Amino acid sequence: MQTTEQWSSKIGFILSAAGSAIGVGAIWKLPYVTGISGGGAFFLLFILFSLFMGFPLLLAEFVIGRSTQKEAISAYRSLAPNSNWHWIGRLGVFTCFLLLSFYSVIGGWIVIYIAKGLFGGIISEGADYGSVFNMTIGNPLLVIVAQFVFLAITVLVVAKGIQNGIEKANKILMPALFGLFIVLIIRSLTLDNAMEGVKFFLAPDFSNITSESVLFAMGQAFFSLSVGVSVMVTYSSYLSKKESLIQPAISIVSMNLVIALLAGLAIFPAVFSLGLEPAEGPGLLFVVLPAVFDQIVFGEVFLIGFLALFLFATLTSAFSMLEIIVASIVKGKAEKRTKYAYIIGILIFLVGIPSALSYSIFADILIFSKSLFDSADYLVSNILMPLGVLLISIFVSHKIEKSTLREELLQHSRLGATAFNIWFFIMKYIIPLVIILVFLDITGILDKIVAIF
Numbered sequence: 001m002q003t004t005e006q007w008s009s010k011i012g013f014i015l016s017a018a019g020s021a022i023g024v025g026a027i028w029k030l031p032y033v034t035g036i037s038g039g040g041a042f043f044l045l046f047i048l049f050s051l052f053m054g055f056p057l058l059l060a061e062f063v064i065g066r067s068t069q070k071e072a073i074s075a076y077r078s079l080a081p082n083s084n085w086h087w088i089g090r091l092g093v094f095t096c097f098l099l100l101s102f103y104s105v106i107g108g109w110i111v112i113y114i115a116k117g118l119f120g121g122i123i124s125e126g127a128d129y130g131s132v133f134n135m136t137i138g139n140p141l142l143v144i145v146a147q148f149v150f151l152a153i154t155v156l157v158v159a160k161g162i163q164n165g166i167e168k169a170n171k172i173l174m175p176a177l178f179g180l181f182i183v184l185i186i187r188s189l190t191l192d193n194a195m196e197g198v199k200f201f202l203a204p205d206f207s208n209i210t211s212e213s214v215l216f217a218m219g220q221a222f223f224s225l226s227v228g229v230s231v232m233v234t235y236s237s238y239l240s241k242k243e244s245l246i247q248p249a250i251s252i253v254s255m256n257l258v259i260a261l262l263a264g265l266a267i268f269p270a271v272f273s274l275g276l277e278p279a280e281g282p283g284l285l286f287v288v289l290p291a292v293f294d295q296i297v298f299g300e301v302f303l304i305g306f307l308a309l310f311l312f313a314t315l316t317s318a319f320s321m322l323e324i325i326v327a328s329i330v331k332g333k334a335e336k337r338t339k340y341a342y343i344i345g346i347l348i349f350l351v352g353i354p355s356a357l358s359y360s361i362f363a364d365i366l367i368f369s370k371s372l373f374d375s376a377d378y379l380v381s382n383i384l385m386p387l388g389v390l391l392i393s394i395f396v397s398h399k400i401e402k403s404t405l406r407e408e409l410l411q412h413s414r415l416g417a418t419a420f421n422i423w424f425f426i427m428k429y430i431i432p433l434v435i436i437l438v439f440l441d442i443t444g445i446l447d448k449i450v451a452i453f
Contacts, residue, residue, distance in 0.1 A: 025224035026259040027313055028106060028285050031267040035278035037216050038208030039200040043264065045214060047257060049221035053434065055253045056426045057227040057389055060396045062245040063408045065236030071327035072230035075237065080399045088391045092230030093328050095384045096321040097344075099229070101352035102376040103318060104154070108146030108356065109286060110311045112136055115146075117304040123294050130276075133286045140360040147356050148349055150311075154318040155345035158326060159338040177309045181259070184266045184289075184306060187296050194269035200278060201268040211441040218438060219381035224256055226320060228388035234324045244412040266292075282373070285310075322348075390435045397428035 034042050068075040073089035080086070113136075116122050122132070137143055188194060222228045236245070267285065270292040271278050278284075289306065293299035325344050330336040354362055358373035367375040396405065406420050440449070 025220070025226075025317065026256055027263050027310060028282075029223065030220060030260050031263050032282055032284040033216055033220055034201065034264065035268075035271070035284055037213045038205060039268075039278070040202050041204040041206045041209045042213055042217055043201060043260075044204045045209070045217035046220050046224075046260070049218045050225065050253060050257060052426065053218070053389070053431050054221045054225040054227055055249060056423050056431065057222075057392065058225055058232060058249045058252065059245060059409060059423060060392055060427055061227060061230060061232035062236040062239075062249060063396065063400075063405060064230075064392075065233035066239050066241070066245060067404065067408045069237050071237060071331060072233045072324055073328045074331060075230075075233050076395070080395070083399075085395055085399060088388065088395060089230050089233070089328065091384070091388055091391070092228075092233070093325050095229045095380055095388060096231065096324050097348060097351070098376060098384070099380045100151075100154075100318060100321040100325075100348050102355040102373055102380075103314075103321065104147050104151045104348065104352050105143065105356045105373065106282075107150030107154075107311065107314045107318060108143055108148075109137060110307055110314060111146040111149050112142060113286065114304060114307045114311060117300060117307060121300060122290050122303060123300050127290070127294075129287045129290045130283070132290070133283045134359070136286075137283070137359040138363075140357050143356045143360070144353060147352060150315075150318070151345050151349050151352075154315060154322055155341050157315070158319055158322045159341040177313050178259075178262075180302075180306050180309050181262045181266060183302065184292065185262060188266050188269045188273075188292055191270060191273035191292075191295065193273045197267075197269035197272035198265065200272065201264040211438070215382050215386075215438050215442050218435070219385055222385040222389055223381050224260065225253065226317070228385035228392065229321075229324070230388070230392075231320045231324050234327050235320060237327075242412070245409060246413045246415060386435050386439070390432055393427050393431040393435075397424065 030043075030046070034046075064075050064079065065072075068078045070078055071089075072092050073086050076089045077086040113122060116136075189198070226232060239245075239248075267288050268278065270276075270288050271284075274288070274291045276288060276291070290303060293303040293306070296302055322341065322344065326337060326341050329340045329344075354365075355373040355376050358365075358371040362372055365372055370378060402424070405424065406417075409423065410416070410420055
């Protein structure tokens with residue numbers, strides 16, 4: 001059945017898709033993963049993966065969704081009937097479910113910090129913001145309540161639908177986020193020793209790069225652009241046939257890279273200026289931001305404002321994750337949307353509780369030396385997303401007629417056959433090869449193969 005809703009405009013689609021892509025991926029995760037993975041070299045790899053794998057994959061998901069006008073599972077089933085390829089959609093739905101279960105924990109941390117700023121104050125002279133953060137996430141009741149609040153907001157917006165919920169929120173929130181980022185960067189760059197942070201972030205040093213760093217960079221590119229989980233299949237299914245696919249994809253990738261650059265320029269100069277550790281981990285942003293705003297007149301006010309926008313950016317990504325799950329169930333029947341949005345929201349909350357308690361009650365429970373939170377993140381970013389990407393690249397290049405791909409991709413575009421052929425070659429050969437090589441390298445199998453020859 002065809003979906004009954006559509007974006008009201010191309011800009012609404014671009015901002016919503018960019019909101020899905022940007023969110024926590026660019027603002028929270030990229031700085032700390034860059035910090036633990038060697039700085040500039042990792043960021044360069046992230047850019048290359050985003051441009052040469054993320055962008056083609058984004059277009060591939062757009063083609064699948066817009067050509068069928070159906071949510072993820074039904075889209076694959078429509079293009080490859082009487083086969084098991086619809087399990088790519090199911091894998092995407094499962095991945096989004098697991099992703100949102102720990103992603104909502106981060107959203108809950110932001111909720112707590114906003115509440116602290118409004119009622120108790122975060123910034124204080126001589127404060128150890130690292131200890132403040134550890135004490136905050138070590139309070140089991142507090143983090144669970146905050147996670148619930150974050151998911152409740154997500155459910156309420158998604159229950160309202162595409163135009164009245166997701167699109168309307170993103171049209172306001174995304175531009176505001178860009179503006180406040182500029183304020184933060186200006187202050188961060190004027191701190192003492194700030195250029196050391198810029199050098200760490202932008203000057204490549206490949207001596208610290210390992211096969212795991214490459215896997216992280218690839219996973220981060222997929223995470224940041226929300227590809228590999230068929231979110232963009234569902235989002236593009238709401239896009240009118242009259243619109244080009246190329247321009248929105250370029251806009252989304254560009255906005256994502258700009259936000260990633262802004263996040264790094266805001267965070268790392270402050271990290272080095274204030275003598276903090278760039279490899280701080282998941283708490284990096286929550287330690288650095290208060291320390292930076294501590295140096296600004298009316299810093300508490302600016303901090304609350306930034307946290308509010310950070311919350312909104314996080315919510316825009318959460319909207320897309322919940323949307324793909326809800327859409328896969330309601331299949332265009334708007335009357336079912338509210339009911340299933342609430343049911344799924346509750347289930348995600350329950351599954352996310354172990355991640356929320358990873359730094360308190362369940363702190364001693366480790367999986368391959370990783371906390372429950374980090375294990376869920378690793379599984380999604382470095383295994384399920386690359387696996388989804390591999391399957392999508394194979395599906396698009398082998399199961400969809402080349403003429404259909406060409407017509408859908410070049411519709412309302414000035415690009416010609418050469419651009420299409422390059423895109424198709426990347427999808428059919430380059431992306432699967434790169435993913436397989438990275439996995440073989442990370443498991444040590446590649447070294448054994450090389451040793452044989």
